[in-house]
Amino acid sequence: MTTQSLETAEALVELRQVSFGFGGRKVLDGVDLFFPRGKITTIMGPSGTGKTTTLRLITGQLRPDAGVVRVAGQEVSALDHAGLFRLRKRMGMMFQSGALFADLDVFENVAFPLRAHTDLPESMIRDVVLMKLEAVGLRGASRLMPAALSAGMARRVALARAVALDPMLMMYDEPFTGQDPITVGRVMKLIRELNDNLGLTSILVSHDVKEIMAISDFVYIISQGRVIGQGSPAQLQRSDSPWIRQFIRGEREGPAAFHYPAPDYVEDLLA
């Protein structure tokens, strides 16, 4: 799929010519990203290249310095507080750290968005929460406190919480990092199933190449604030761009520098 065909396929989320910087450092520099409805699209790239920032721009937690971010036809940076909150009720996000509320147990964490935004009776909240927890394999852990969970389990609870309100858009920030191989397989299957069965649109941010290639419909590779490659996993595998090849194969030598800029090594040692 090319960028043009992505634009014509109706995009639920689009970023056009978006730039963003923190204190003089440009994190994103005029990027165009399109996330089509019903698909799993992944943003891949080395650490610190603005992947999580992109998610925060989509959710309106950050506003772009230039360019436009649109979700479901609405310009995110033009929304007021109430409009933004209305939009966010239709989005789910799984944070890198899980971000569970430490003072609530697993059950109450998943019930949190339901209690905040619906008037469902307690019996129905219980059923919904147990169904979501069953899907992530943690129904038995419903009365544990977050401190008693491993990092991987916390992330799965966060996933259950993020889908509690059946959102139209799911965002996953590094969903595979720190998970054991069995859980990685289950989480991948879960992301795919949620996407297809509920008709969601999913955006993943990750640098786990193998998993991304297996699960994504479309992949963007970002480096140093720019999109350096895009395409379906098969297209990227065949790409002869040195940037893309270096990243996908995890090669140390290549156009993307491993070393932070520094003076000459020998001179530095002898200085």
Add this chain to the structure above:
Amino acid sequence: MNPVRRLGRAGLNFFERLGRGHLFLLRVLLNVPGQFLQLRLLATQLYSVGVLSLLIIGVSGLTVGMVLGLQGYYTLVDFGAEESLGQMVALSLVRELGPVLTALLFAGRAGSALTAEIGLMKVTEQLPAMEMMAVDPYRRVVAPRFLAGLISLPLLAAVFSAIGVLGGYFVGVGLLGIDGGAFWSQMQSKVDFYDDIANGVVKSVVFGFVATWIAVFEGYDAVPTTEGVSRATTRTVVHTAFAVLGLDFILTALMFGGI
């Protein structure tokens, strides 16, 4: 950076932070009335901010009252006025020591805990997660804590003063042999409800407002790192101490005159 520039930058940072603090307060105050619709959250915070501070307030009140009783007795006895001990202990506590010491202890016990809790919620992305779920952290996290502090501190100050008076009674009447009836009657006739007790309550309300505002703001404004939270917690205690002592002088001057 040269010293003049550094001074300018520090000044700008100070005023920027002051502005942020006031905007923050405005948003918190707008969310305070809604707290009466989520009483469970408020009750939880009243427990952790108020009830859990009772022990340190009670013990401190008792010892301060006992020391006042002891020191007051040795001064008053020289003038044969030891029966005024009740009046002296009660006035010192109700007008000054009750509100001020309670606010300082509150900053150390509850204020620092509020800052650390909110700061750590920021570090562990709980506040962004809440915003992502379209739940306003001001309404869900900050306002209940602010209101709990505002309610708790005047009550804690009252407990401090009451226990302090009992401490003074224990030393003066129990150990040093002052007449119990004189102790209470002197206190009753010389402590005025409006001039002394009401003014003390006003002080403790003002201190409660300022101490809790500083605590929740420092937590919310903390740099989301381990060091950031630790600095914010320290700032809560130090800034509250300065604010309370400074305001105490101003309020005393306004209430009891003389300047």
